[in-house]
Amino acid sequence: MEYFMVPAQKVPSLQHFRKTEKEVIGGLCSLANIPLTPRRRARRIRREIANSNERRRMQSINSGFQSLKTLIPHSDGEKLSKAAILQQTAEYIFALEQEKTRLLQQNSQLKRFIQEFSGSSPKRRRGAEEKDEGIGSPDILEEEKTDDLRREMVELRQQLDKERSVRMMLEESSPAPTHHPTVIVPAPAPAPPPHHVTVVTMGPASVINTASTSRQNLDTIVQAIQHIESIQERVGEEEQRRAVIVTQGRALTDTAGSDTASDSEWPEDCSLP
């Protein structure tokens, strides 16, 4: 994180970064020891960088899938393909929306009951009595109405308790959604113009954005170097193995004419001018 805190004067401009990038690329080529024309060499490096970027992109997509997986109810250790994760997420959202609608309806129903109860205040009741005077027995009607409401209230309360217990059961059976830290992928927001950007003039978020972009570029190059190094290592190991075989006087005749690992690794580059 120290990387992001460097004072503006000490932060190299992207122009400078490009220069160092070229140096790194030059180093990469010499490191790989590949007999390439400069154009092909550059192309090769660009491809490595593109591959690294693509790898990172896929990783971010996968981390998104993992985040989704933690949010949908599923049993621990259950294997879910990406397609299954998407489908189940859609189903889960649909179910949640339905439940929300149902709860909202229930809520408004309860509100209506409350209003009716508070509405049947002594004052209003008295008025009703005056109006109904002589027509029948208002007290009995009022009692019936109250009984009905009471019954409905009890039913609703039972329904609510039932819902609650079902929900508790569901929560216990399915793992609680754990919010693992997800890989934060820089938003595809247009990056500020490289040459006009200094850390001084930008807000903290922009600083992090630009710095993280540079950091990512560096990471990409480092990954490319590591990739080429690993290829070299494999080639070296292969050569060592062959040397051992030769010194032991048990060299295989077909080994001499076979392609090297590097040949198969760089087919296009070595076969074309």
Next chain:
DNA sequence: GCATCTACCCCATTATCGTT
């Protein structure tokens, strides 16, 4: 305005690995 570069996205292909 145009050519070039770069980053990003998308797709097809291939390799690998686990499951049936």
Next chain:
DNA sequence: AACGATAATGGGGTAGATGC
């Protein structure tokens, strides 16, 4: 062995930035 899922890779398309 067949099959499905996934990762890696190569290559094309495109939008935005930049230099001329």
